[in-house]
Amino acid sequence: MRRARVREAQSRLRANRLCDKTRRPMPDSPSFQTSTAAFRGGAQHALTSVFFPVMAGTYIGLGALAHDFGLSAWWLTLSTIFVWAAPAQVILISGIGTGAAMVEVALAVTLSAIRLFPMVVALLPLLRSRTTRTGELVLPAHFTSVSMWIESLRMLPRIAPERRIAYCNGLSVAYMGTATTFGLVGYFLAAGLPSLFAAALLFITPMSFLISTARSATTMLDRVALGLGLVLGTAFAALHVELDLMWTGVGGGTIAYLVHRLTKARANA
Amino acid sequence: MTATAELWPYLVLVVVGFLPNEIWRALGLVLARGLNEESQIVLWSRAVATAILAGVVAKLIVFSNGALANIPLEVRMGAVLVGFVTFLVVRRSALAGVLAGEATLLLGGYLFAP
Structure with a gap:
């Protein structure tokens, strides 16, 4: 029970942070009765x-x-x-x-x-x-x-x-x-x-x-993945690489994820 | 015989369209159980999804098919660029970007179509 409540609070906190990140004021959260x-x-x-x-x-x-x-x-x-x-x-x-x-x-x-x-x-x-x-x-x-x-x-x-x-x-x-x-x-x-x-x-x-x-794409992770996907998607298709979309996703996504981890580690250091 | 011919596209729809597509959603549903929205695997998944989507976009533009293939590659690339820059300039408006890209494609297609 307590864990659930903590998770809920965390998710609300994250929602707030997300709004800070996009520099938008927290919009009136629509509250629905039913x-x-x-x-x-x-x-x-x-x-x-x-x-x-x-x-x-x-x-x-x-x-x-x-x-x-x-x-x-x-x-x-x-x-x-x-x-x-x-x-x-x-x-x-x-x-x-x-x-x-x-x-x-x-x-x-x-x-x-x-x-x-x-x-x-x-x-x-x-x-x-x-x-x-x-x-x-x-x-x-x-x-x-x-x-x-x-x-x-x-x-x-x-x-x-x-x-x-x-x-x-x-x-x-x-x-x-x-x-x-x-x-x-x-x-x-x-x-x-x-x-x-x-x-x-x-x-x-x-x-x-x-x-x-x-x-x-508001985060560095999303932006790098987007850019790499465009480049790798074109390159792999042009080179007739088999399963090109899979490699575009796994390759581009993993590199973007690693870049995200590295910049985060540096920011924390 | 004619009944088979009429049903054939629907069979293809299920076997070649629905099943190979839906399997990934089902897999996500089964494997997502118990994952937190900021867990590392979810972050990585999000990056992979974004990269694949970008790859699909690049392929649709660079290696077009159908009527779009009749438009020269330079015009398609130019139209995407105009659309994207418009999106960035006009207060990140998606609609303005799409409309500008479309206008460029129509103009370029009209002027340079073979």
Whole structure:
């Protein structure tokens, strides 16, 4: 019991420190009386966040892609709900469309999805309070994707621990609804879209992912990992290194982590 | 025969899309039990996730496919640069950055497309 209370206090302390770091005043932490209110609060935040237009754009592009490769609107919708990761969906759709070997597509999808593993590992400790059952974490784990992860890591420390799962689910359901809706918009728009505009739609994904990652990279650790990922990702792909994304992540991430440890050790010395 | 042909994309969706993707979330769910948000393994995981994401971004821009591949590499790189600098200059606004990058890509694509 005492340990739980200490952990709670620590997490609140960390939330404060996080705000100091980003030089933002502690915003009024939204306090929700019920889980339903927290769910609605999360949904509302999602629909007013910068990721709303970004996600709408990304999925308009994906919808256009699915239409071009002759997949049905139903298929697109189901892939958004079950895969729920734009990069994996891009790989899957273009793989099916170009008739690539299915083993190859599955491998590419799983490689693009490795990032979900550390994301879930980093997210769940924020959601878990002393009364949380693992079953309650299944949905947030499935919902884990770039936009949701970035916004959750930013917002959850300001929410009371017992309301975080509801808040996170509300946020995620709203994002998924946005993605599904605009995927269909793109799908039905695609019929008449000239190539240049289709290209612009596809460009939304990398542009917005880069900016949103940079935006949430407030620590040295994040910034070094981001920079190294860009450089190593390009280099390994250009050199046709096998499993290039895995090496980009493990290599870049580990170097960033070591740099973080070294600078911290020096600061403490 | 036709039923199989119609169901095929959905089977591919589950076996080639859903399962290879979801396995990492499931693994995270199982292994994250009992980890503290500032434990060293979580910090390292966060760095790995960020680096992989950056790698995906770099690959989508440098080795594009689909309609984006029709835009010259220089235009794609230039558009990313303009977008990113705009983001830094305009009070770290993600929307302004994306819009500036998009405008540059459209303009460059219009002028320099083969």
